[in-house]
Structures are given as structure tokens and as C-alpha cells.
Amino acid sequence: MALAIMTLILGISAFYHDSAVAIIRDGEVVAAASEERFTRQKHDASFPLHAMNECLRMADADIGDLDYVGFYEKPLLKFDRLLETYLAYAPAGYGSFFRAMPNWLQTKLHLPREIRKHLGKQYKRRIVFCEHHESHASSAFFPSPFDEAAILTIDGVGEWATTSWGVGRENRISLKNEIRFPHSLGLLYSAFTYFCGFRVNSGEYKMMGLAPYGEPKFADLIFKHLIEIHDDGSYRLNMDYFSFGHTLRMTDRKMERLLGVARRKPDEPIREVDMDLAASIQRVTEDVLLRMANHVFDQTKLDSLCMAGGVALNCVANGRLLREGPFKQIWGQPAAGDAGGSLGVAWLIWHQLLGKPRVAKPISAQPNSLLGPSADREDDLRSLRDRGAVMQHLPVDDELNEAAAKLLADGKVIGWVQGNMEFGPRALGGRSILGDPRNPEMQLVMNAKIKRRESFRPFAPSVLAEHSHEYFKMSGGDSSPYMLFTFDVQEKRRLPMDESISPGLEKLQQSRSELPAITHLDYSARVQTVSPQRYPRFYGLLRKFYEQTGCPALINTSFNVRGEPMVATAADAYRCFMATEMDALVIGNYLMLKTEQPESARQSSQLYLNELEPD
Structure with a gap:
């Protein structure tokens, strides 16, 4: 052709x-x-x-x-x-x-x-x-809804640049200034990720999830000894304490002496001090980001900001920037x-x-970052049937959504595969695992029995856009479609904390709001707003769940287990479904119940997942 x-x-x-x-x-x-x-x-x-x-x-x-x-x-x-x-x-x-x-x-x-x-x-x-x-800045500005905007890109390192800012107008971007290696906010965060025993380039999400369980006791020490921030938002690292410039390690013994604690080995239990270190580097990252954003605003006088680079996936920092920063609107690249x-x-x-x-x-x-291939083609589903998968065809969307919503309302966990695959790390309703956020046990169940990951890892809510302001402190409407920001839960939805509960992971035992499975310790949540314009299939399911339960939100986490990428194909989804304790799988207009599937499928799927290397 x-x-x-x-x-x-x-x-x-x-x-x-x-x-x-x-x-x-x-x-x-x-x-x-x-x-x-x-x-x-x-x-x-x-x-x-x-x-x-x-x-x-x-x-x-x-x-x-x-x-x-x-x-x-x-x-x-x-x-x-x-x-x-x-x-x-x-x-x-x-x-x-x-x-x-x-x-x-x-x-x-x-x-x-x-x-x-x-x-x-x-x-x-x-x-x-x-x-x-330049590629980060271009990915941030050109797809954004702004005619002109400030641009801020922050990551580990590219060629030399680790942080840059500039301006986008119409069909042009212009980068004005940059910070160069080895001075890197992304590598500073990764150094603490490494120190706390997590894998660099994948464990940063764990650090962000662990931070609410600790106190930022080391923040002042980090500012005093490890990073120097200037009035214009630029910064320098004290490289005496970092070894990523000349070894394959991020830190060495000098960092241990400064912090007064040994680095946690990956196979050791998480300590209270690791929680405090996570809280501290999270606070430092947010403070530096705010300082940089204020400088960029002072230089550009623009109301809108576009962001990209790995640090732009830190939704807690993004949420604080949205609440406390100078910009009226922020658009982040989903990937x-x-x-x-x-x-x-x-x-x-x-x-x-x-x-x-x-x-x-x-x-x-x-508009929705669903840019990958579809998984519900007829030949994909025929291949599953040939391997013994038992599926029910529900050709009418309303009928399918009604059945899936009923399962969710009954406390079941569903794998949800619809249309094109997400581009970027967040599940947005194309390749998702879904659950009822009202269930206080759901976070522990989904982490342990389905995702196979640490108990403290939080889950995010997907909420009907028109009802988002009823549960979260946001303007309502289509304001967080890519799950890139945290928002505080409305006071009227909160439950009081029991101060007698010991600090640390024991705090997981207490419900903090009417939607306990998605509410973080600080009463925030990483929200995805779902509108019919962006996510019509996912919106239809959420609408049915709301009609049945009065709750406009669902837990939405990526369809994968620890150690593997998000599923792409129907075969990937079925294998993950059969190897975990998910109760049902929906691919397109086909519903599969775990109780009806052959035992042979479970056994072969388990073999695959047992070979995965934990991240």
C-alpha cells in the first residue's frame, strides 16, 4: 500500500x-x-x-x-x-x-x-x-491543550541535561536553561531508592508508596549535606556522598555514616528508618520541584505548565505542585x-x-493515551477458546457492564481488558485490575493474592468525572485523566485515625475513609477522572457500578503481577488471570469466571509466573 x-x-x-x-x-x-x-x-x-x-x-x-x-x-x-x-x-x-x-x-x-x-x-x-x-519537552507541550505554556522536564540524566525548562508557543518549543550531570534530582531520588534496598529505575514507585508510613526526619540533613538549592531553583549535589558517577552503585559507606544506618539489602525486612528515609527524600523532592516551578513561573509569567521526564511521574509531588504552586493548569505527559x-x-x-x-x-x-494494539480481536479470543478457556459472550455493552458491576459489588476482583493498550505506566481502563474501594480488606487482598507485591503499595481510584468533587478536593470534571496527581479526600468522607496504632506498616489495618482501599495515610489518593469523551467503555462500567452501589469509584491498578510488564494480549491477560486469585476476566464483550476454567490452565500459568524475577 x-x-x-x-x-x-x-x-x-x-x-x-x-x-x-x-x-x-x-x-x-x-x-x-x-x-x-x-x-x-x-x-x-x-x-x-x-x-x-x-x-x-x-x-x-x-x-x-x-x-x-x-x-x-x-x-x-x-x-x-x-x-x-x-x-x-x-x-x-x-x-x-x-x-x-x-x-x-x-x-x-x-x-x-x-x-x-x-x-x-x-x-x-x-x-x-x-x-x-528536547524529546521530553516536545512530548510534554505538543500534545497538551495549551497554545502556550511553560515547560519543565526532570529525570535522571539524558546526554548531559538532568533538568531543563523552557517555553512552548504554537508549533515551537524553546529550552532556556538546564542543570547538568552529575547534579540530578532524579538520581538523588534513585540513590535513596537504592539505599532503601529497592531496584533503581523500578523501585522509585515503592519509595513513593512507602513515604506516608514514615516521618521526614532526614529532610534537614539532606538539605544540609547532600543538596544545595539556589534562589532560582537550580541545585547542586554534594558528590562526596554519591558513587553513581564512577561505580555501578548509587551510594557507599560514606552515606551510611552520614545517615547513621546501614543500607538495607533487598532481601531484608523493611525497617522504620527506611520509611523515614522515603518520607524525607519525598519531601525534599517536592520542595525542590516547588522552588523550580516558582522560578519558571517568574521567568515566563505563563499560567500553564507542561511536564515530562521520569520525575513527572511522582504523582504526590505533582499534587502538591498543583495545590501550592503558581500555575493554574498543569498537563503531564502520561508516558x-x-x-x-x-x-x-x-x-x-x-x-x-x-x-x-x-x-x-x-x-x-x-486524549486518553490508549495508543497500543487491541487485545479483543476475534482471532485472539478464538485462540483462548482453543486452549480450553470458557467464556460467555455478552454482545450488548449494558449487559456486560451490568454483569461486571455486579461481580465487583459482590467483592470480586476483575481483570478488565478493553480496546487499545495504554502507552505509559498507568492503567487507565484498557489493561486494568479492578476492585471495590469500599472494601477495607481489598488493598491487602489485591497486593498479596493478585499483584504479589509489598503490602504497603497503594491503589488508585478511577472515579466518574462528574462525581469526583464529591469525594476528592478537586474542581470536579475532567481534571485528572491520566492518574498523574494526588488529591485530598474530602473531610466529610474521612474516618478518624486511631492514634494508639503503632507507627509503620501496622497503620494499614485502619480504614481512613469511606473508600478505605484507595485512601493513603495522609488522606490523599492518586485519582483518575473518567469521562465518556475519553474513556467510553470504562465509563460505562463505572456508571453501572454507581447505579448499583451509589459509589462512583473503583480500584484501578495495572494488569500485571510483580516482576512483569502490563499485559498486552488476550493470552497475557488470561495467563495472569489464571495464575492469581482474580475472580473474573473481561476481554472485550467476553466474560470468563475463574470457577469455570480448566485446572490445566492454572498449572501452566503458575509455571510462568514462578519464573518471574521480582523487581
């Missing part, structure tokens, strides 16, 4: 962390997906060949139809940073430098060659490289991490390289 009258752009983020691709056709996003969803390797950094093929299929295109291919950063600049860092620490950093060199010399220094090798002989046109934080860079470079090519005009859309050019 041919698309000669159209411009088709492929964006790639690959070879470092969370490889992904995105396709834009004439300025419209037609597909985006991460490689991990197809290989089932969490944070897969290999070339996103499977994701590319799926996205091309969704675009009804071939590689030869592509007009431009873009890569989300500049590898030579990144290599420059690696060399300069090694020379600065030499000979101390030789070990990590030596281990990094083969991959760079064989692959990363030859990315144009590597990309063309994977694209094959069909693609003979240009490959465009942009800087890492704010490296994967979203594939979207960013594609938009950058369309608007800035090609000079194409941009008209901001009222609910954004990425």
Missing part, C-alpha cells in the same frame, strides 16, 4: 531503558507502544522491533511508507558525558567504564547503522536525532519516562523540522 500524500513519522526510544516507538501521521498520533509489553521483559532496552511492527500494523503501513525516522537523543553527546565522567574520576571509575565500553563500541556509537539494520532495506530516508530533554521520548521526537520532526502548524485541542492531542 502507499501513503504518498501523507507524512508518516516513526519515533524511537531504544538501547538504554524502556524502548518504545510511536507513529505520527500528518500530526496525529496513530500508535505508540513499549517493547516490554511484547517481549514480557520489564524495561526492555533492546531495539523495539516487536513494538514497531505492531504500530506499523495499526497504522496500516510498511517501513517503506515512512517519511522520517527520529531517535529521542544524541548518542555521541551521551558518549561525551561518559568519557568526561570517567576522566574526572579516573582511575576510580575504570571498572564501570570498562564494563560499559563493549556495548558502546559495538552498538551505541553506531546507532544510525543499528537503526537501519533493524528497519531493513525498505527505509532509505533520513534519520533525525534530537537531544533527550513521561524515556518511552515517551519516541512520541516527543516524532512531534518535534512534524512541528519544528517540517514547520507544520499546531492547533491546541481542548482535551489534548493525546
Whole structure:
């Protein structure tokens, strides 16, 4: 087939962390997906060949139809940073430098060659490289609903930049200033993630979830010894206490002496001091973010802010910025991490390289971030039936929603697979596990028996947009569609805390609101507002649940277990369903009850999950 009258752009983020691709056709996003969803390797950094093929299929295109291919950063600049860092620490950093060199010399220094090798002989046109934080900024501003906005991007590190700010107007972005490696707010947070025994680049969510159980007792010490903040919001780390510049470790014994406690090993129990450290680095991160945002506002005088980069996924910090910061409106990229860079470079090519005009859309050019392939195609479901899956077809949406809502109201847990897969780490109603938030036991049950993760990990509510203000301190309406902000629970919905309960994880035992399964210790919740314009299928289910129970919200967590990425296909979903204690699975208009499924399916699914490496 041919698309000669159209411009088709492929964006790639690959070879470092969370490889992904995105396709834009004439300025419209037609597909985006991460490689991990197809290989089932969490944070897969290999070339996103499977994701590319799926996205091309969704675009009804071939590689030869592509007009431009873009890569989300500049590898030579990144290599420059690696060399300069090694020379600065030499000979101390030789070990990590030596281990990094083969991959760079064989692959990363030859990315144009590597990309063309994977694209094959069909693609003979240009490959465009942009800087890492340019791709973040582009992914934040261009799909946003703003004609003009300030831009703030914060992550671990790109080539050199770790933090940048700028301005987006119409079809242009302009970055004004940056903070450079090794001074990084993202790496500071990751250093404490490492110190508390969690895995860097995946355990940061655990730190954010653990923080409410502790007190920020170390915050002043961190500000005094580890990070210096200036009036303009810029900052510097005291590198005497960090080893990520020259080793494969984030911290060493000097940090232990400063904090007065040994680093927790990953297989050791979580200590009260780990909770206090999590609370402290969370508080520091929020304070630094607020200082930076105030400076950016003073410089730009704009009411709207766009955010991307891994730190932009810290929904607690985002919530505080929304409440206390200077900006009236904040739009965050749902795929704010490296994967979203594939979207960013594609938009950058369309608007800035090609000079194409941009008209901001009222609910954004990425209205629901359901940009991956569908899982409810008939051949996918036929394959499940051939393997023995027992399913009931409910062809009318109302009938399906009625049955699913009834199961949820009866305390059952449902796997919910509808339409296109989410692009980004948050489940938004495409690949979700759902439960009743009114059930005080549901958080413990879902963590232990289904997600197979730590008991303290919180769950988020998805709530009917028109009822969100009744339960949460928010304006109501379509104000948090991507689950990127926390909001406080309304006082009238809260339950008093029993102060006699010991500090720490014992606090999990007490209900804190009318929706205990989604209310954090500080009476906040990471809210997704669901409107019929953005999420029609998910909205229909929530509406039925509300009609049956009077509750407009459901627990919504990503459809996966600890150690695996979110499910992509019907087969992935069925395998996860059968290996856990979920009660029912809905794929498209098909309902499957656990009690009706063959025992052989459970046994084979268990074998798969037993081989997963915990994150």
C-alpha cells in the first residue's frame, strides 16, 4: 500500500531503558507502544522491533511508507558525558567504564547503522536525532491543550541535561536553561531508592508508596549535606556522598555514616528508618520541584505548565505542585519516562523540522493515551477458546457492564481488558485490575493474592468525572485523566485515625475513609477522572457500578503481577488471570469466571509466573 500524500513519522526510544516507538501521521498520533509489553521483559532496552511492527500494523503501513525516522537523543553527546565522567574520576571509575565500553563500541556509537539494520532495506530516508530533554519537552507541550505554556522536564540524566525548562508557543518549543550531570534530582531520588534496598529505575514507585508510613526526619540533613538549592531553583549535589558517577552503585559507606544506618539489602525486612528515609527524600523532592516551578513561573509569567521526564511521574509531588504552586493548569505527559521520548521526537520532526502548524485541542492531542494494539480481536479470543478457556459472550455493552458491576459489588476482583493498550505506566481502563474501594480488606487482598507485591503499595481510584468533587478536593470534571496527581479526600468522607496504632506498616489495618482501599495515610489518593469523551467503555462500567452501589469509584491498578510488564494480549491477560486469585476476566464483550476454567490452565500459568524475577 502507499501513503504518498501523507507524512508518516516513526519515533524511537531504544538501547538504554524502556524502548518504545510511536507513529505520527500528518500530526496525529496513530500508535505508540513499549517493547516490554511484547517481549514480557520489564524495561526492555533492546531495539523495539516487536513494538514497531505492531504500530506499523495499526497504522496500516510498511517501513517503506515512512517519511522520517527520529531517535529521542544524541548518542555521541551521551558518549561525551561518559568519557568526561570517567576522566574526572579516573582511575576510580575504570571498572564501570570498562564494563560499559563493549556495548558502546559495538552498538551505541553506531546507532544510525543499528537503526537501519533493524528497519531493513525498505527505509532509505533520513534519520533525525534530537537531544533527550528536547524529546521530553516536545512530548510534554505538543500534545497538551495549551497554545502556550511553560515547560519543565526532570529525570535522571539524558546526554548531559538532568533538568531543563523552557517555553512552548504554537508549533515551537524553546529550552532556556538546564542543570547538568552529575547534579540530578532524579538520581538523588534513585540513590535513596537504592539505599532503601529497592531496584533503581523500578523501585522509585515503592519509595513513593512507602513515604506516608514514615516521618521526614532526614529532610534537614539532606538539605544540609547532600543538596544545595539556589534562589532560582537550580541545585547542586554534594558528590562526596554519591558513587553513581564512577561505580555501578548509587551510594557507599560514606552515606551510611552520614545517615547513621546501614543500607538495607533487598532481601531484608523493611525497617522504620527506611520509611523515614522515603518520607524525607519525598519531601525534599517536592520542595525542590516547588522552588523550580516558582522560578519558571517568574521567568515566563505563563499560567500553564507542561511536564515530562521520569520525575513527572511522582504523582504526590505533582499534587502538591498543583495545590501550592503558581500555575493554574498543569498537563503531564502520561508516558513521561524515556518511552515517551519516541512520541516527543516524532512531534518535534512534524512541528519544528517540517514547520507544520499546531492547533491546541481542548482535551489534548493525546486524549486518553490508549495508543497500543487491541487485545479483543476475534482471532485472539478464538485462540483462548482453543486452549480450553470458557467464556460467555455478552454482545450488548449494558449487559456486560451490568454483569461486571455486579461481580465487583459482590467483592470480586476483575481483570478488565478493553480496546487499545495504554502507552505509559498507568492503567487507565484498557489493561486494568479492578476492585471495590469500599472494601477495607481489598488493598491487602489485591497486593498479596493478585499483584504479589509489598503490602504497603497503594491503589488508585478511577472515579466518574462528574462525581469526583464529591469525594476528592478537586474542581470536579475532567481534571485528572491520566492518574498523574494526588488529591485530598474530602473531610466529610474521612474516618478518624486511631492514634494508639503503632507507627509503620501496622497503620494499614485502619480504614481512613469511606473508600478505605484507595485512601493513603495522609488522606490523599492518586485519582483518575473518567469521562465518556475519553474513556467510553470504562465509563460505562463505572456508571453501572454507581447505579448499583451509589459509589462512583473503583480500584484501578495495572494488569500485571510483580516482576512483569502490563499485559498486552488476550493470552497475557488470561495467563495472569489464571495464575492469581482474580475472580473474573473481561476481554472485550467476553466474560470468563475463574470457577469455570480448566485446572490445566492454572498449572501452566503458575509455571510462568514462578519464573518471574521480582523487581
